[in-house]
Amino acid sequence: MENSNTRRNFLKQTAILSTGTIIGSSLFNTAFASEKNTNSEKHILEAAIVNAEDIYTLPKLAYSYDALEPHIDVTTMEIHHKKHHQGYVTNLNKAIESLDKNLIDQSKTLENIFEKISKFPDSVRNNAGGHYNHSLFWTLMKPNGGGNPKGKLAEAINKDFGSFEEFKKQFSDASMKRFGSGWAWLVVQDGKLVIGSTANQDNPLMRLRGKGLKGKPVLALDVWEHAYYLKNQNRRADYVTSFWNVVNWDAAENLFNS
Ligand SMILES: [Fe+2]
CATH class of the missing domain: 1.10.287.990 (Fe,Mn superoxide dismutase (SOD) domain)
Incomplete structure (x- = not known):
């Protein structure tokens, strides 16, 4: 019943x-x-x-499907x-x-x-x-996005990674090194920004056994092939480069400050 x-x-x-x-x-x-x-x-x-x-x-998107073209x-x-x-x-x-x-x-x-x-x-x-x-x-994406983060997030990135360029390099590396399907993340962990990745649809909020990434998400990148294969085929690096052109840093900063 x-x-x-x-x-x-x-x-x-x-x-x-x-x-x-x-x-x-x-x-x-x-x-x-x-x-x-x-x-x-x-x-x-x-x-x-x-x-x-x-x-x-x-959820409905805040932008149209073609709004992130050509990236x-x-x-x-x-x-x-x-x-x-x-x-x-x-x-x-x-x-x-x-x-x-x-x-x-x-x-x-x-x-x-x-x-x-x-x-x-x-x-x-x-x-x-x-x-x-x-x-x-x-x-975490928007039309005419990209550029550099601002405010407290920018300060924290500079403090924890040395520079924005170094942060981008490490985040891109994490995106490339995730074997198979998964996600790259920037999280706040014990008051510090940390870069890592998770497999499949796991995320840093999941309380799982082991050494997996834990923390509060600030930035996320889907590196499943379904996120890029139609445009980039096997070239995940091109997709990661495209992502930097559409990142919504205002949204990332809101997450960081929340
Ligand atoms: Fe996806």
């Missing part, structure tokens, strides 16, 4: 979603509605979206957002629906899920990571 109710709720929420009025998920939609929303990255980190009555949704091509952006990211959202909702509801009620936000990630099956780890990482990634 409970399963049937849960299923009904899921279907009901899917129907509500199509009208764009679902309340919990509006955090994401609001976050991506406008580039002027300086709190957008904070909203992602606070995203409280899921419980038995609610579902995750695909990131329109076809890649559209497929990446509409197909790949949507796939993580759809599969996360399916994975959550099949879980013990006590576990979900105690873990309503993505951050809470990441803190207890070892209690969840791989279907949640992979798809919650995929949803969070991509949601963050879209905000």
Whole structure:
């Protein structure tokens, strides 16, 4: 009976979603509605979206699919957002629906899920990571982006890496050296900026055993082949170079300051 109710709720929420009025998920939609929303990255980190009555949704981008041309091509952006990211959202909702509801009620936000990630099956780890990482990634790019960071983030980069050029070199190296699929990150760890990478859809917020990267994300780069193969084929280095032309440093600074 409970399963049937849960299923009904899921279907009901899917129907509500199509009208764009679902309340919990509006955090994401609001976050991506406008580039002027300086709190957008904070909203992602606070995203409280899921419980038995609610579902995750695909965030809208603050720019059009062709807005990052010629650096990131329109076809890649559209497929990446509409197909790949949507796939993580759809599969996360399916994975959550099949879980013990006590576990979900105690873990309503993505951050809470990441803190207890070892209690969840791989279907949640992979798809919650995929949803969070991509949601963050879209905000970290913008048309006419690139250039240099400013303010306190620029100061911290200079302090912890010596110079912006040295930071770019180390971040690019981390992007290139991640074998297979994964993400490169700039995070705040124990009050210091640290560069690293994670495999698959893991992220630095996940409490996983081992030496993996931990910290609060400031910058993220998707280095899965689906992020660049249509335009760059096997040339990941060209894609990383393109990324520097679209980085949204204002968003990164907001994350750093939050
Ligand atoms: Fe991706």
